[in-house]
Amino acid sequence: MMKSLEPATIAFPTPIWCVGSYDSEEKPNVMTIAWGGICCSVPPCLTVSLRKATYTYGCIMEHKAYTVSIPSVKYLAEADYFGMASGKNVDKFAATGLTPVRSELVDAPYVGEFPVVFECRLIHTLEIGLHTQFVGEIVGIKADENVMGENGLPDMNKVETFTYDSTSKNYLAIGSPVEKGFNPGKRFMK
């Protein structure tokens, strides 16, 4: 039996992405978001949604660039903090002891200790409502050599990242493979 619920932003799973940017004085800032995703393959793009009230909003608008650093679970507390404090009042890198690294490709910093980083050049801005959606072209990727898989790409099990469940407000682990993609569905092919 299906129940009807009021509209709400409870679709899942959501990513935990730490968005890096510089402010107008080149102070590095980082903010955790759960509302984003890959949005195009050619050019490769990812999107993040932010409220205008956030400090990161103005930073991205000014520098036309941002990074997305993906935390492993050992940095869960730091990522959680990045989503609560505002760069307007505090230097979040200094507060956590993590290292802002200047991207060589875009005008934005990333978190040096996090295992996988996407460097994005802003190519679209879409005002939706309370949130503005930034679309960034992925112009480079950095990955710690310790999380690389045999195929030359980051191995999510080694990255040990996590997801956010906005219904329970818990961070959830991402577990073991359940099946290979583009295979189990073949049994419905005629």
Next chain:
Amino acid sequence: MMKSLEPATIAFPTPIWCVGSYDSEEKPNVMTIAWGGICCSVPPCLTVSLRKATYTYGCIMEHKAYTVSIPSVKYLAEADYFGMASGKNVDKFAATGLTPVRSELVDAPYVGEFPVVFECRLIHTLEIGLHTQFVGEIVGIKADENVMGENGLPDMNKVETFTYDSTSKNYLAIGSPVEKGFNPGKRFMK
């Protein structure tokens, strides 16, 4: 030591969302996507990215509506199939035996057997490149009463959904809570 990689669409985790729509003859169609996410809180919106070549693209453009049905892992093979076959050539509901249910709120069908459904009215279309991004306002949510949690919202552990890792091309389980959100980071607050 960080390695530099070529731009690619390997940010993670990605959702497994089954996008329901009607074609011009009111045939229900459904397509699995991994590129999407929540993108605004007021109004509550979610975005999905599709290639113009997909059958769903034309369906959404015509009806200005779509649904997102979230599969539990018991329907992994069906969801996998929905991402491989095209509604141009086949009735995917008939092929899998799943039930298209007409939304009462938007001009699109959803998958009757899946535990959580979002009903969306198209409010923005953004051409990015190979992919077009559709932004849909969530005007209603349906959830199976068997997956409801104590807070009156779907419980992700009961839904037993999964995620897709585009580096390994595996579907991955979403596991147990690791920490409560907006709490562990408090230790960095001064």
